[in-house]
Amino acid sequence: MTDLQEVDLKSRAAYVSWTSATIRYSDLDPNGHVNNGAINAFFEDGRVQFRGERMVSLGEDILAGFVLVNFSVEYLKALHYPGLVDIGTVVTRVGRSSYVLGQAIFQDELCFSTSETITVCLNEETQKSQPISDDLRLILEGAAAK
């Protein structure tokens, strides 16, 4: 386990990787708020962007065997249509065979939602967890908050 910097997930300063997404009319629920499904999809876009930016340098194969096992999200404020959101992503923990990404959704400095996602590295034959490679560990530690 690597000790990483504690981060305030509600602050833009915490994040090392960013992407943006537009809200869709079809995201609205009967209350006229953006539904949680759309918010969760924004987080997914942030993770895909993070992988493309940081991890794919090790080869597309590096993603094989990694499985998202846990997603935890706090909904802080209602989002409205139309609009653009910024999604920040950062590594908050690197374990022996798993890592944790912290994320948040912003409009300017306002934070609407934060989340944490645990991804585990599985041996594809045994389907048991296996250690993260040293190469990937270096990359993940390099994507922690400074």
Place this chain on the structure above:
Amino acid sequence: MTDLQEVDLKSRAAYVSWTSATIRYSDLDPNGHVNNGAINAFFEDGRVQFRGERMVSLGEDILAGFVLVNFSVEYLKALHYPGLVDIGTVVTRVGRSSYVLGQAIFQDELCFSTSETITVCLNEETQKSQPISDDLRLILEGAAAK
């Protein structure tokens, strides 16, 4: 071009293949109606069911080269949550290199929406349309209204 039976798309009697789907809370729009995106997804489920039931007997490969090029839908009545819908599918036309599926969404005898979808067979190298095989033509004609 094969002359097929004219069908009344709003009548359950028109259809040869059926599937069912549940409405989700996340399908609701700000008016509390099921949004058009969900209705279109129901039609897609009907088409996938139809392919699995009728066409896959020719081998999974038969689907390679078929591209949905046109979708036209009539929205007749608002659908509400919660509920189950039945989706009917029938072949309404078989051309040289394309075929048309007619579909509708029902609750009991009530028709909420009808659609037609044109699928074209493309040569994968040239990306130009090519004739439908005789095997598939027989299957498609057999899935027209009786």
Place this chain on the structure above:
Amino acid sequence: MTDLQEVDLKSRAAYVSWTSATIRYSDLDPNGHVNNGAINAFFEDGRVQFRGERMVSLGEDILAGFVLVNFSVEYLKALHYPGLVDIGTVVTRVGRSSYVLGQAIFQDELCFSTSETITVCLNEETQKSQPISDDLRLILEGAAAK
């Protein structure tokens, strides 16, 4: 019926109202293409943008009674993730009690999909079609291609 300029829906020059939207990872289907549901949602965003820009000047109430009854779409090319699309909207026909919007989805000059949508004005009590008001007719004719 007002005679409007014929338009080539595949050309950016046809459109009077524009919006943009981001593709989401969750839009991808098992082939790695953006699914039709996402494309249809982009068209919806274009229509909502059009209404807000052009029609809401007549009061929010103007939208009461208008019902989208028909949507017809051509899928021309597969869209990929990630990316941004531009959605153009234009009035292509104004009838006594209905109007038609033409739309298309672009990346630069490349057109991925075109659609037409028929919206009807209903009397809220009788649920029968009723004439479009003169005020709205002027607005709609002003939003046709030049």
Place this chain on the structure above:
Amino acid sequence: MTDLQEVDLKSRAAYVSWTSATIRYSDLDPNGHVNNGAINAFFEDGRVQFRGERMVSLGEDILAGFVLVNFSVEYLKALHYPGLVDIGTVVTRVGRSSYVLGQAIFQDELCFSTSETITVCLNEETQKSQPISDDLRLILEGAAAK
């Protein structure tokens, strides 16, 4: 805080309220698995069902002021198309001004995902948390595992 029965969220025996939902083709991701967004929507359907069954007896107004603030989910196994899932819901904690629902998604006895959701009761004027009414507390405690 009321002490409730500890429950094993992966066991059907834990749940007091049930609903079912169909998987859609549009739920599939590029790996051919049901995407997390669909799984999260199934949980939402379970919660809406629970509210309708158990809470609406206190009047529709009872829901005003309740806000879902935290959602935490474990993804255990990949789900495939087509299929039907059963969604179980149970109260796992009742606090002064919040309650927790435990949920899981099953096919037969196989559990694909579990989740917990925290809902808080807010005073609509001050937007601060306020105590759950005694009527609701009784209902929630009655919906805990036996």
